[in-house]
Amino acid sequence: VQDRIVLELFVIFAAAWALGRAFEAVRQPAVIGELLAGVIVGPHVLGWIHLGQAQEVLAEIGVIVLLFTVGLETDLARFRPVAGPATGVAVLGIAIPFASGWGVTLLLGFGHAEALFVGTALVATSVGITARVLRDLGRLDGTEGRVILAAAVLDDVLGLAILAVVAGIATGISSPSRVALAVVEAAAFVVVLIVVGPRLARRHGRRLARLKNTRTPFVLALGLCLGLSALAEAIGLAALIGAFLAGVILSEAGEDLDLSREMNPVADLVVPFFFVVTGARLDPGVFGDAGLLGVTAAITAVAVAGKVLGGVLGARSLGARRALTVGVGMMPRGEVGILVASLGLSLGVVGDDLYGAVIAMSVVTTALAPPLLALLTRDVPGEGGSL
């Protein structure tokens, strides 16, 4: 396998570029083309690439770099006005999918523990896809974009709490105090970084920009990105949350450092790996098994409806169309849903059938979001931050 790895890297890179440009040519987000490229070259269709450790790690680096770049382009001050709707979106976007996923799985005839795991898998939001689509459309800095980013961070902290409780129930080894500790740690991580980080960045940014070795500020920025990603993961959050917060902090360090422009070439190289590997996980075969298809369709329908409803209700103060955009933007489950399903499988709580259905749900919600977002933002004039 190692022998052909450079060839696989080239195949991933070239397929992402070719299909990305093809979709741009017909005025669709490039990211749909890149996901489709993954489905096509992936192990279930052409089989030109594997999903080995190296490919998974490159995909992880890709989404870390993507969210770091998004963070660098983020202006923290512009998040404060959207704190209200973002909280509503996060809380409702967790409560509704969890309850309805749990209920539907019970109705389909599965057991209580299985229903809890499916509910948990429906909670997670994988914000990478949406961030990229809104960025391609020039909407990431709009009100909807900021609500989605803030809600996704909250979502991950709350989702961690639910996963800790559910895994504790399933294994019987977790105590309430341990669960509470995990949640407090995660919340403290986010709050401390958002409060202290920008101050430190503003204080030391200018000094960094004047260093003699001109590569040092960028190398330190990369180190902060990797360090906070590792710390986020150690606490139980997604690595990409740490990368996003590192970007947000460094965006306060001043224009002189020019970190955002320097990240462009890095993102060019590694971000396609995230989208292609995400697409490669989809086995189109699940749509051929009639019995499994029913379970998959039911869970996917609840997953879509739950997040859209959460967004529409949580962000209703923004008006119907924007609230709907937020709901659709929160829809992709991506690798987070897949992680929860894998955990359930490894704990022996979830069988192969439900595992396959949750994987398919993760990929379908991820693949549906880009075209819907493109549709929803079409013909709407851009806004310079009206909220």
Place this chain on the structure above:
Amino acid sequence: VQDRIVLELFVIFAAAWALGRAFEAVRQPAVIGELLAGVIVGPHVLGWIHLGQAQEVLAEIGVIVLLFTVGLETDLARFRPVAGPATGVAVLGIAIPFASGWGVTLLLGFGHAEALFVGTALVATSVGITARVLRDLGRLDGTEGRVILAAAVLDDVLGLAILAVVAGIATGISSPSRVALAVVEAAAFVVVLIVVGPRLARRHGRRLARLKNTRTPFVLALGLCLGLSALAEAIGLAALIGAFLAGVILSEAGEDLDLSREMNPVADLVVPFFFVVTGARLDPGVFGDAGLLGVTAAITAVAVAGKVLGGVLGARSLGARRALTVGVGMMPRGEVGILVASLGLSLGVVGDDLYGAVIAMSVVTTALAPPLLALLTRDVPGEGGSL
């Protein structure tokens, strides 16, 4: 393992940075610090990082990016004057180590097939380390730097021929016509790229620089780098030879594209992985086993003397000090020597003892080159391409 991977990435990155800066502070090449960082955090000392598939692939991407960057900074026209010395260095730097490695292994009491494999492992030059050291010292564009780069490309083509013959003898499955085909393929790959590539680059470079999507030229450059790396590997050459040639070709595409500056951030992220993983392969324990130590010392001595002699004789027209610099620069065997040893082990030709000795030889020759190069180029004024 996958769980802690982001933490390992951070450890590799941070350790490389810290020890690299420490060595710079005492006026030594940063790369020695990065190699040492790998030894310390690697599996044989602290054990903070593994040598799994993901780490190896990131190291491979690191050396590909390093040689691509070196190629971009290379001016093909300035290679023509050094063709003579470079050919001499490549041919003698292969013949002397091969013959002496073969002889010493026989004298140590090993068999004929084993002696052939050790000789082959002594042939390979891993040019990544030397390129980085000379670049840190601002000497890569000097006469010595150009002789070393050109000789390393020739070395790899000739080394491939020897490996094909030796592996054919060991396994008995390779025919002379197959060996000849492999060598012709490799030579044709290099010649065609060097002759045709720059012309195409000069013709289309300007047009690329005027494209509306300003990221397209850089993404196409990355694609060419990965594509030629994969092709080089498919032909049997090292992937880094393809990356170097891609860089050389694109360096002719004109200043407007600014590819070299755009590669800086990418190199900042991935190149440290190559040096840290290379260092992590060293097991300092081999120096504790007295019996193995004798074999290791003998093979390493021949490895050092063979390449230095090849360089001194091949480049004698440049004067003693420069010729010695070239010889020392050709010394590192790095991952290429390790690959040959692994192949010998997997074919059952080489036992654990010789395998360990060859690995130690690869790492020691690699670790010795940077301080010696720093010493040899000290107090010598830089030259603006006198040859």
